[in-house]
Amino acid sequence: MINLSDIKDPSFLNDLSIKELEELSGEIRTFLIESLSKTGGHLSSNLGVVELTIALHKVFDSPKDKLIFDVGHQAYTHKILTGRAKDFDTLRMHKGLSGFLKRSESIHDIYEAGHSSTSIAAASGMELSKKFIGNGNKVIPIIGDGALTGGMAFEALNFLGGKVDHQPIIILNDNQMSISENIGFLSNILNDIRSKNSYRKLKSNAKKILPKFLRRFSSKVERGVKGFLTSNTIFNDLGFSYYGPINGHDMKELIKYLEIAKKTNRACVIHVLTEKGKGYKPSEKDTIGSWHGVGPFDIETGVQIAKKELNIHSWSEIIAHYMINYAKNNEKFAIVIPAMIGGSSLNRFKELHPNKIFDVGIAEQLAVTMSSGFAISGVDVFTPIYSTFIQRAYDQVNHDVARQNLKVVFGLDRSGIVGADGETHQGLFDIPLLRHIPNMTIVHPRNPVEAFKLLNYAFKVNTGPLAIRYERGNEYFDFSDGITNEAFDKPEWEIINKGKEVVFLSFGSMLERVKAEVLKQKLDVCIVDAKFIKPLDKDIISYISDLDVPIVIYEESSLLGGFGSAVLEHLVINKMDTSKITLMGIKDEFIEQGSKDLVLKELNLDLTSIIKKIKEVI
Ligand SMILES: Cc1ncc(C[n+]2csc(CCOP(=O)(O)OP(=O)(O)O)c2C)c(N)n1
Incomplete structure (x- = not known):
């Protein structure tokens, strides 16, 4: 021994x-x-x-x-x-x-x-x-x-x-x-x-x-x-x-x-x-990959210890739920996925619609160009790829999809900090990677209902490529509530909290948490949901710029070439004031493994740090 x-x-x-x-x-x-x-x-x-x-x-x-x-x-x-x-x-x-x-x-x-x-x-x-x-x-x-x-x-x-x-x-x-x-x-x-x-x-x-x-x-x-x-x-x-x-x-x-x-x-x-x-x-015995990567589990029973709470779902599950519904109501619909059916919570979709999902293997480039083929044939196509893996298919997104302005809907799963997988898997580069590509729309919902409205926009209103980002993390949603038919009719931001002393401009689930804390602490903050990361909402930028108060722009993403940069570019090009802008995001570095909360805290990007920054700039 x-x-x-x-x-x-x-x-x-x-x-x-x-x-x-x-x-x-x-x-x-x-x-x-x-x-x-x-x-x-x-x-x-x-x-x-x-x-x-x-x-x-x-x-x-x-x-x-x-x-x-x-x-x-x-x-x-x-x-x-x-x-x-x-x-x-x-x-x-x-x-x-x-x-x-x-x-x-x-x-x-x-x-x-x-x-x-x-x-x-x-x-x-x-x-x-x-x-x-x-x-x-x-x-x-x-x-x-x-x-x-x-x-x-x-x-x-x-x-x-x-x-x-x-x-x-x-x-x-x-x-x-x-x-x-x-x-x-x-x-x-x-x-x-x-x-x-x-x-x-x-x-x-x-x-x-x-x-x-x-x-x-x-x-x-x-x-x-x-x-x-x-x-x-x-x-x-x-x-x-x-x-x-x-x-x-x-x-x-x-x-x-x-x-x-x-x-x-x-x-x-x-x-x-x-x-x-x-x-x-x-x-x-596992054939669907449940034991490929696991959380803590009970050896005797083989039951994984993380408890599933009622109506709490991962973002992947929420998006997959939408796709099951979409496939039910749309004959000409395909999902093209590179080797991540389990990770993307699409096992149920595969059971229900086996002829509408194509696993192409670990082949992100193939998945993207193949999707362009579906789109050009008039088939609605959803291509879920983790944010980190879309890095593999930059040219295919640019040259094959966006250049031909084809309606491919990309699902950028695990956008943002990913936790235990660490450096190689962080979803921090997709915004800089995709933002400068003409015809590309990039969206990021702050909650499940917003996600559905954005997906309705992607499939029913928009005519070109669109990437919807979603996070590694859970959200509350009762599946029995059904899926809204409402769609955004154009790319617009939303002021989700009125305020006059400072503007907080961001996207994603952090908005809900910031709003709750702002209300709790009775802070006078104008909170803007930039659910369309691209194109920018120029009217709202003018509105918040005219408020003439500090603007904090927050992104759980690389600052270099990111959303904040996009806003700054717009302000500079239009000779507007940039002096009141504060950027919060990931600096020029690779980010190591660790629970999302811990990593965000260490980077001064957690809720407490945001509120501190808001108070600081007021
Ligand atoms: C470019 C890329 N896409 C997707 C993944 C996700 N992924 C991690 S391991 C894996 C399967 C690897 O299978 P195999 O090489 O046969 O190794 P096994 O785990 O079966 O030993 C996949 C798809 C990845 N790591 N990299």
């Missing part, structure tokens, strides 16, 4: 037998289940790669050999083996252990991610760098079958394939799941390889039929035999040596084939079959 907290680095694995390594796998699984039941985290992906990660650290010499985990959400065993078990009680918390790889955390964290499908591309650069830095160590991207659906992974395979002077060892961690079931033809191809599964049987037969004198060269022969037996996969066609499929929970087999790959002098793909969620019944 190894005390996981005593592990300093992976070198101790060298002295362990296969049996001891298997025992270690069991211990790590138990640790992960117990620890994540308290903190939450990416459970299933990590339970699936315990043996694989141990085998990788046993065979390769990290950090000289470079393990590059795609996305990085499945690297918990790697964290344990590199001396971080003791920090797991702070996993994904403010100033705690990151849920992804973090170069500042460990010399073994070679490359950071959070967004998917980058590992083979990064590995390509590291391979080519060897020419300049004279380093002969191995570069080992570890990519899931889900992440392999991302365009950049294909582009990198295309680039690397057949290059004889480069030897990255690509580990394909195939659990047949992205967050939920994997999709697409590549997934069929992998299934096909898996189901033929002839390789191992043939291999053992081949061994038997080998003459005795050849058997002692078995490893070399095996390579030849395997090369022959498995030369017809897509990876061979792309110019890689292919090994597999290998049982990702069989330590002996894993080590054997990783050793073989280590000695090859060609770029190779090792196809490892793993079971997502292995070792914990509820996560093993």
Whole structure:
């Protein structure tokens, strides 16, 4: 029995037998289940790669050999083996252990991610760098079958394939799941390889039929035999040596084939079959991704501890509720979504309208351009993409959708501070990213009814592209109240509280909280809801400017090129007074993980800081 907290680095694995390594796998699984039941985290992906990660650290010499985990959400065993078990009680918390790889955390964290499908591309650069830095160590991207659906992974395979002077060892961690079931033809191809599964049987037969004198060269022969037996996969066609499929929970087999790959002098793909969620019944059975990322849960019952309160729903659920209704009443309607049906709360939509939702895999660019195809054909289309992931599809939004002024409605989920996922997932850049694109409308509701009216505007009134932002967080809404048919008839802001001493100009749910506090404290504040972030409401800007009082502009978003900048641009261009403006928002920095409340407080962007600022400028 190894005390996981005593592990300093992976070198101790060298002295362990296969049996001891298997025992270690069991211990790590138990640790992960117990620890994540308290903190939450990416459970299933990590339970699936315990043996694989141990085998990788046993065979390769990290950090000289470079393990590059795609996305990085499945690297918990790697964290344990590199001396971080003791920090797991702070996993994904403010100033705690990151849920992804973090170069500042460990010399073994070679490359950071959070967004998917980058590992083979990064590995390509590291391979080519060897020419300049004279380093002969191995570069080992570890990519899931889900992440392999991302365009950049294909582009990198295309680039690397057949290059004889480069030897990255690509580990394909195939659990047949992205967050939920994997999709697409590549997934069929992998299934096909898996189901033929002839390789191992043939291999053992081949061994038997080998003459005795050849058997002692078995490893070399095996390579030849395997090369022959498995030369017809897509990876061979792309110019890689292919090994597999290998049982990702069989330590002996894993080590054997990783050793073989280590000695090859060609770029190779090792196809490892793993079971997502292995070792914990509820996560093993999961097909819709409920155990991909979890909050704290009860180990015995498998029930997640966060209580669902009556009529309190996440923003994703509220938007999904609207979409179910819209699909019911509109024949020509499609949702195009890149791999986030669960996260976007669209499982119910999929059950009710399976023919109206298209999961394209982890392929944001495809989702956006495909949506332009729907729009140009006269089909209403909703394209939900987390704010952070729309970064992947800037040119598609600009060139394919907005330039042709097509009516695609983008749902920018998780706009603003996102909490535990941290730096890579913050929704802080979509306003600067989209604001300068002609034809683009950007909206952000402050409550569910406003959201419905904005969506009615998006589908029924507006004729071009529109992005509706919504937050990570919950709102009160009684679904039995139905969905209003009312739509805004033009882009207008709204004064939601009259006042004369100071103006508070913002958008989103913070407005409701500021209003409640202003009323409570009897402050004389004019509160303006800029639900249309673009276009600006020039009349209201003139009105508040004429009040000649301080104006506080607040956004839970990057200040650089953000909403406040837009207002300032307008004032400057129109030679209006800018001297009374105060901007509150995210400065020129990446924001770390932590609960939303805590992070906002630290940034002086929480409710208390807003009220303080309002009082300060009066
Ligand atoms: C660009 C991008 N889009 C979406 C996501 C959300 N996401 C995180 S993990 C994941 C599934 C990854 O599946 P796979 O690579 O097979 O890994 P597994 O969790 O199954 O081990 C998705 C879609 C992301 N991280 N990056």
